[in-house]
Amino acid sequence: MEIEAITGRYGHLEIGGRTYRLYWEEAGSGIPLLCLHTAGSDARQYRALLNDPEVTDRFRVIAFDMPWHGKSSPPVGFQDEEYQLTTEGYVDLVVTVSLALRLDRPVVMGCSIGGRVVLELAKRHPDLFRAVIGLQSSAFAQRYFPIDPLHKPNIHGGEMCAAYCYGLVGPGAPLEHRWETLWHYMQGGPGVFKGDLHFYSMDGDVSDRLSEIDTSACPVFMLTGEYDYSCTPEASQETAALIPGAELTVMKGLGHFPMSEDPDAFREHLMPVLNRIIAD
């Protein structure tokens, strides 16, 4: 048996006045690199990065499952609630986890909803984060598809979430990685993906605050896949143009889940960014 370098642990912490049992994985040592998964998925999306010695030789890579996702539990009483991710709740979550893990000014990298929230973090907390990397990052995403079918008793939620995301993977992605990416979606809890999309296309519009980001205090790097029709390269370009000093790379051939749909292609774009952060 080949054993990976990743370790996983559970912690109990208070976020927004409620106690959560939270799961995270990590590997490596050096500058902390805190990774945020996409809506409706979990931290397994970063397993290739966590297993990449060229990264973990220099970075302590940490990826946690948001509450309600993966192996992190929903809060006590969840059965009577509708889960909805908000800007305030999401910012509070990332800051709380970072402080609870005693990370020293981590780099925070997030994809999709995570790519959005890192912009909020760069604006609000340049003292807490040394740089942000937004994958599939845009100020806002227009809703183009009904989301109620993601959580409806006559439609299998897991199959629906996977169908929803199927084409968001680039058409050239290796099959094994495409289907593992979709598997994570098939395993999400009922209504969780839908609840995350509340932030993505309802609550989380950061457009009017982008110009206030000080990239000299907290550099902003953006990487967007060419085939993403949810957060399009054009949307990322418009967003980057509003952030003085932000740097955007469009990743040819990739879709909405670069770190999990095609890890080898993704690292070609990520490594130069990580090298820049090390050099600074």
Add this chain to the structure above:
Amino acid sequence: MINALQTLVNDNPALVRRGRWTDAVMGLGIGERNWLITIRGGRIDKIEPEDLAVVSCDFAIRGTEDAWTKFWQPMPPPRHHDISALIREGKMRFEGNIDLLLANFLYLKLVLETLRGRV
């Protein structure tokens, strides 16, 4: 061209298994041309031109000729590589029982993709 779907799907055991609970008549629109595709247990039972003024189907996926042409290229361009992408682009539309369509969406996406590189 569309008739090739029948063999491509029915000779694909994994795809038939994925659609084993799918029973529906699907309308397929390519520009001005329309077909009715009858699916029974994940197999394509028949494909007929939709040439009557009054037709009945459970749901339909209709798109522009250009949308389908690009969708079926071996490596389609961005925003034309997926049914959902083309919905977003306004180049495809759904009709009929949307819940039934979406309950079988992954299967239907894979069915329609079988023509990729063959059109």
